[in-house]
Amino acid sequence: xxxxxxxxxxxxxxxxxxxxxxxxxxxxxxxxxxxxxxxxxxxxxxxxxxxxxxxxxxxxxxxxxxxxxxxxxxxxxxxxxxxxxxxxxxxxxxxxxxxxxxxxxxxxxxxxxxxxxxxxxxxxxxxxxxxxxxxxxxxxxxxxxxxxxxxxxxxxxxxxxxxxxxxxxxxxxxxxxxxxxxxxxxxxxxxxxxxxxxxxxxxxxxxxxxxxxxxxxxxxxxxxxxxxxxxxxxxxxxxxxxxxxxxxxxxxxxxxxxxxxxxxxxxxxxxxxxxxxxxxxxxxxxxxxxxxxxxxxxxxxxxxxxxxxxxxxxxxxxxxxxxxxxxxxxxxxxxxxxxxxxxxxxxxxxxxxxxxxxxxxxxxxxxxxxxxxxxxxxxxxxxxxxxxxxxxxxxxxxxxxxxxxxxxxxxxxxxxxxxxxxxxxxxxxxxxxxxxxxxxxxxxxxxxxxxxxxxxxxxxxxxxxxxxxxxxxxxxxxxxxxxxxxxxxxxxxxxxxxxxxxxxxxxxxxxxxxxxxxxxxxxxxxxxxxxxxxxxxxxxxxxxxxxxxxxxxxxxxxxxxxxxxxxxxxxxxxxxxxxxxxxxxxxxxxxxxxxxxxxxxxxxxxxxxxxxxxxxxxxxxxxxxxxxxxxxxxxxxxxxxxxxxxxxxxxxxxxxxxxxxxxxxxxxxxxxxxxxxxxxxxxxxxxxxxxxxxxxxxxxxxxxxxxxxxxxxxxxxxxxxxxxxxxxxxxxxxxxxxxxxxxxxxxxxxxxxxxxxxxxxxxxxxxxxxxxxxxxxxxxxxxxxxxxxxxxxxxxxxxxxxxxxxxxxxxxxxxxxxxxxxxxxxxxxxxxxxxxxxxxxxxxxxxxxxxxxxxxxxxxxxxxxxxxxxxxxxxxxxxxxxxxxxxxxxxxxxxxxxxxxxxxxxxxxxxxxxxxxxxxxxxxxxxxxxxxxxxxxxxxxxxx
Numbered sequence: 002x003x004x005x006x007x008x009x010x011x012x013x014x015x016x017x018x019x020x021x022x023x024x025x026x027x028x029x030x031x032x033x034x035x036x037x038x039x040x041x042x043x044x045x046x047x048x049x050x051x052x053x054x055x056x057x058x059x060x061x062x063x064x065x066x067x068x069x070x071x072x073x074x075x076x077x078x079x080x081x082x083x084x085x086x087x088x089x090x091x092x093x094x095x096x097x098x099x100x101x102x103x104x105x106x107x108x109x110x111x112x113x114x115x116x117x118x119x120x121x122x123x124x125x126x127x128x129x130x131x132x133x134x135x136x137x138x139x140x141x142x143x144x145x146x147x148x149x150x151x152x153x154x155x156x157x158x159x160x161x162x163x164x165x166x167x168x169x170x171x172x173x174x175x176x177x178x179x180x181x182x183x184x185x186x187x188x189x190x191x192x193x194x195x196x197x198x199x200x201x202x203x204x205x206x207x208x209x210x211x212x213x214x215x216x217x218x219x220x221x222x223x224x225x226x227x228x229x230x231x232x233x234x235x236x237x238x239x240x241x242x243x244x245x246x247x248x249x250x251x252x253x254x255x256x257x258x259x260x261x262x263x264x265x266x267x268x269x270x271x272x273x274x275x276x277x278x279x280x281x282x283x284x285x286x287x288x289x290x291x292x293x294x295x296x297x298x299x300x301x302x303x304x305x306x307x308x309x310x311x312x313x314x315x316x317x318x319x320x321x322x323x324x325x326x327x328x329x330x331x332x333x334x335x336x337x338x339x340x341x342x343x344x345x346x347x348x349x350x351x352x353x354x355x356x357x358x359x360x361x362x363x364x365x366x367x368x369x370x371x372x373x374x375x376x377x378x379x380x381x382x383x384x385x386x387x388x389x390x391x392x393x394x395x396x397x398x399x400x401x402x403x404x405x406x407x408x409x410x411x412x413x414x415x416x417x418x419x420x421x422x423x424x425x426x427x428x429x430x431x432x433x434x435x436x437x438x439x440x441x442x443x444x445x446x447x448x449x450x451x452x453x454x455x456x457x458x459x460x461x462x463x464x465x466x467x468x469x470x471x472x473x474x475x476x477x478x479x480x481x482x483x484x485x486x487x488x489x490x491x492x493x494x495x496x497x498x499x500x501x502x503x504x505x506x507x508x509x510x511x512x513x514x515x516x517x518x519x520x521x522x523x524x525x526x527x528x529x530x531x532x533x534x535x536x537x538x539x540x541x542x543x544x545x546x547x548x549x550x551x552x553x554x555x556x557x558x559x560x561x562x563x564x565x566x567x568x569x570x571x572x573x574x575x576x577x578x579x580x581x582x583x584x585x586x587x588x589x590x591x592x593x594x595x596x597x598x599x600x601x602x603x604x605x606x607x608x609x610x611x612x613x614x615x616x617x618x619x620x621x622x623x624x625x626x627x628x629x630x631x632x633x634x635x636x637x638x639x640x641x642x643x644x645x646x647x648x649x650x651x652x653x654x655x656x657x658x659x660x661x662x663x664x665x666x667x668x669x670x671x672x673x674x675x676x677x678x679x680x681x682x683x684x685x686x687x688x689x690x691x692x693x694x695x696x697x698x699x700x701x702x703x704x705x706x707x708x709x710x711x712x713x714x715x716x717x718x719x720x721x722x723x724x725x726x727x728x729x730x731x732x733x734x735x736x737x738x739x740x741x742x743x744x745x746x747x748x749x750x751x752x753x754x755x756x757x758x759x760x761x762x763x764x765x766x767x768x769x770x771x772x773x774x775x776x777x778x779x780x781x782x783x784x785x786x787x788x789x790x791x792x793x794x795x796x797x798x799x800x801x802x803x804x805x806x807x808x809x810x811x812x813x814x815x816x817x818x819x820x821x822x823x824x825x826x827x828x829x830x831x832x833x834x835x836x837x838x839x840x841x842x843x844x845x846x847x848x849x850x851x852x853x854x855x856x857x858x859x860x861x862x863x864x865x866x867x868x869x870x871x872x873x874x875x876x877x878x879x880x881x882x883x884x885x886x887x888x889x890x891x892x893x894x895x896x897x898x899x900x901x902x903x904x905x906x907x908x909x910x911x912x913x914x915x916x917x918x919x920x921x922x923x924x925x926x927x928x929x930x931x932x933x934x935x936x937x938x939x940x941x942x943x944x945x
Contacts, residue, residue, distance in 0.1 A: 144344025668697025
């Protein structure tokens with residue numbers, strides 16, 4: 002590898018995100034530089050490595066590279082070393098901060114480095130402001146409050162200069178100091194102008210927002226505290242070097258009463274203790290985590306990843322809290338032994354004692370912060386119904402008739418009340434066998450929401466009783482119910498279908514209209530349980546022809562019909578059937594059926610606004626156990642109706658209900674909520690909730706859904722400008738999608754990663770991703786997508802300045818184009834991709850100085866692009882053509898083309914400015930300089 006190549010590697014490593022990848026690249030580069038005896042490169046690479054170790058979570062390694070550079074600089078300062086003199090003096094600050102965090106480093110060595118720092122700053126005429134700050138940090142670490150206060154005063158009164166920390170980091174340390182001494186209002190006032198400005202430091206604004214958490218809580222600024230926590234933690238959560246700050250967020254969650262969120266943060270970062278950046282960070286995180294675990298029931302577990310000989314597994318929080326307490330106190334003792342004070346043990350003791358204080362401050366973006374918007378419905382489940390009044394003088398048959406009427410009209414609680422009265426009055430009395438059979442039949446009404454096996458047994462007993470009476474008609478009614486129930490089980494399905502069919506046949510011959518309709522409805526349910534949808538539809542249609550004799554039965558049959566049509570995916574009919582079920586359920590006041598009908602209608606409504614209206618109706622009457630389903634449906638309908646802000650409220654309510662009820666599926670609902678936040682433009686909340694969803698889906702083993710949520714999260718990160726986390730997720734997705742069936746999806750995420758890198762001007766790495774994507778597209782036999790990825794790979798190499806690599810791809814792109822050439826009817830997408838590929842190749846040929854060949858590639862492209870209404874792309878082709886005509890000394894042709902192009906572009910657009918600039922060049926070459934000057938003036942173009 003040439004020297005130029007090695008320097009290019011250093012440049013590329015500089016642009017990589019902090020972490021293991023960058024560290025590995027720099028360490029390999031240092032070895033190459035040392036092997037080649039390139040002192041300049043060895044020095045520059047180690048300077049970069051010092052910064053990378055500090056921010057990449059391995060500060061212990063920075064001591065070696067810093068000492069090497071300092072010794073090299075002092076031993077034989079070279080001109081190229083002088084370029085790094087300022088950075089080398091800056092690195093002293095890294096060293097002192099890091100040395101305090103390792104108890105094995107003697108304190109006198111830290112003082113020696115501080116003294117050396119001060120000497121060098123004095124010798125070069127720099128302010129001692131940064132020196133005073135770091136003497137304050139040492140005194141504060143030791144617990145010397147008076148000494149710390151004096152150094153703080155000197156720091157604050159010494160002028161800043163180029164070696165002072167940035168306008169975000171200096172105030173962050175000041176906020177820490179003010180909070181430590183209880184001056185919370187001053188801390189908030191100090192930070193406000195800093196946060197209102199523009200912070201571009203690697204550590205900001207997350208560091209100052211984290212420092213402000215106790216100040217916000219201490220001054221009652223709950224909303225500011227919530228916002229600071231969410232914004233800061235989102236930026237910290239993927240950086241190992243920020244483990245100490247993450248401990249502050251765990252403690253904040255504990256103190257604000259957010260035990261579940263604190264537990265979630267502990268679980269997410271627990272394995273970081275195995276590779277903690279410093280012992281100090283490990284100490285603070287262990288203490289904060291132990292306090293958080295102490296707030297939750299001891300039987301809960303957290304997942305701990307494997308490390309070394311320790312296998313992955315679920316760890317009970319009680320023993321884990323004890324382990325972390327021991328870790329924190331042992332580390333504090335080591336620091337105190339080094340420092341000769343007890344201060345670090347006092348700090349850890351305070352951390353371990355953290356507990357909720359003050360009013361609860363809800364933090365999660367996925368749980369409700371306010372009461373539900375709808376009142377609780379009547380517990381009877383019947384709209385507007387009053388509790389049943391049991392007549393005092395009613396006889397046994399009258400009570401059973403009343404109970405049956407309550408059951409028929411879905412008043413389950415009232416049915417149970419009447420039956421209880423019956424048992425109290427007549428339970429011990431001798432009764433006719435028909436009355437006993439009737440009471441046994443109604444036993445199913447008491448078990449209506451119970452175990453199916455208990456219902457089956459109750460109906461068997463009732464069936465035997467009616468046969469004993471005998472009453473064939475009542476026996477067949479019960480037999481039909483028993484048959485439908487048996488069809489819910491595999492072992493009883495054959496018997497169940499036989500009973501249900503026999504019941505329908507018998508009641509067809511001997512029953513009245515209501516009994517016939519009910520029998521065919523029960524037979525339809527039997528077929529539903531066996532997923533025989535066509536048979537179920539035939540029976541429910543038969544029931545519907547006679548169900549109008551009983552409004553409740555008609556409503557129930559209409560609802561069953563709607564659900565069966567749903568399963569058959571007969572969309573247009575579903576909406577009509579569900580609307581009928583809504584109307585009938587509304588008329589009889591059946592809350593449960595009305596909710597189900599409204600939800601079915603909402604699922605199939607063509608107009609999302611109508612779906613929202615149906616959900617609103619359902620919410621007004623929904624029983625407690627149905628509100629979760631209604632909130633989910635309403636959230637989805639609102640999202641489809643382009644009302645994402647409202648959808649967020651419903652889906653957050655749904656997550657809350659799911660968690661409160663202990664139901665399964667909150668991870669899936671968080672995924673939907675994250676998407677609603679994304680569509681609403683609330684990307685920070687979208688990121689937070691999507692992260693929760695991914696964790697939950699992974700825990701459930703729902704790999705496909707977890708990966709789809711990761712894909713959503715990657716897009717959210719990209720929208721937030723968090724390029725590296727987005728790329729990390731896409732890389733993980735590409736690894737997960739390693740099977741042959743997943744090739745199209747693997748190619749897609751690789752191409753998306755390339756697009757993110759390309760937009761971030763990391764073109765060389767982008768080219769690698771596009772290459773991998775194109776290979777996957779080829780294996781998946783997707784030639785159009787392969788061409789697009791190859792074309793983007795070529796352009797990435799081109800803009801990276803790697804012309805040889807771009808040129809080598811020209812033939813590859815041409816081969817991909819050839820596969821799509823000569824189609825009988827060329828789809829617009831093929832026309833588009835072939836044209837875009839030709840333009841990309843033309844740019845490479847132009848860079849090679851082959852203007853004529855480039856013009857040949859562009860011939861006819863603009864017309865083809867306009868034929869598919871790609872007008873912007875056509876204009877870009879013509880602008881490139883105009884430029885090539887000027888390069889080829891053909892200004893007259895360029896003028897004609899560019900005038901035509903300029904006339905078709907919006908006057909204030911960038912393409913119009915480009916066209917005007919090229920046209921002015923053409924006019925200059927044609928000797929019409931005055932006209933060119935007027936054109937430039939009209940378009941505000943500088944002459945150069």
